[in-house]
Amino acid sequence: MIPVDAAIRRVERADLLAVVRIERACFADPWPYDAFERLLDEPAFLVAERDDGIVGYVVADSTPNHGRDIGHVKDLAVHPEARGEGLGRGLLRSALARLRGVGVAVVRLEVRESNAVARSLYADEGFEPVRRVSNYYRDGEDAIVLVVDLGEWATEA
Numbered sequence: 001m002i003p004v005d006a007a008i009r010r011v012e013r014a015d016l017l018a019v020v021r022i023e024r025a026c027f028a029d030p031w032p033y034d035a036f037e038r039l040l041d042e043p044a045f046l047v048a049e050r051d052d053g054i055v056g057y058v059v060a061d062s063t064p065n066h067g068r069d070i071g072h073v074k075d076l077a078v079h080p081e082a083r084g085e086g087l088g089r090g091l092l093r094s095a096l097a098r099l100r101g102v103g104v105a106v107v108r109l110e111v112r113e114s115n116a117v118a119r120s121l122y123a124d125e126g127f128e129p130v131r132r133v134s135n136y137y138r139d140g141e142d143a144i145v146l147v148v149d150l151g152e153w154a155t156e157a
Contacts, residue, residue, distance in 0.1 A: 029138045128147060
């Protein structure tokens with residue numbers, strides 16, 4: 001569920017400082033500003049906005065793959081003070097819908113093995129684990145690679 005006081009929309013360049021602030025508040029090894037800047041034109045770089053500003057974002061892109069384009073959720077974060085309100089789910093669903101709208105068939109993502117909250121959200125949305133990547137994160141933690149078929153997701157959403 002998306003709180004009634006939050007709107008999800010495409011990112012704008014003017015949003016990037018707020019996105020970076022949330023990234024730094026959420027992750028021990030945050031992306032730099034220029035990483036977000038390079039992804040501005042991706043079809044599913046979205047922000048959740050309230051009257052007081054940006055409270056979350058998702059970054060997802062697509063790669064052509066012989067008629068079955070592959071999407072990749074690269075980053076998803078909600079400001080710590082705005083968690084537990086459905087913003088992460090709203091951002092994820094909006095990104096998946098946009099990716100489906102541009103012809104993406106399958107979406108993958110990597111998630112920390114220890115991130116039970118995120119793993120639960122992704123499982124609820126139909127993502128299934130396909131493999132583990134050892135030492136994926138800079139601190140040595142493993143990542144779990146998850147995948148969802150957007151055709152199946154759309155019929156269940």
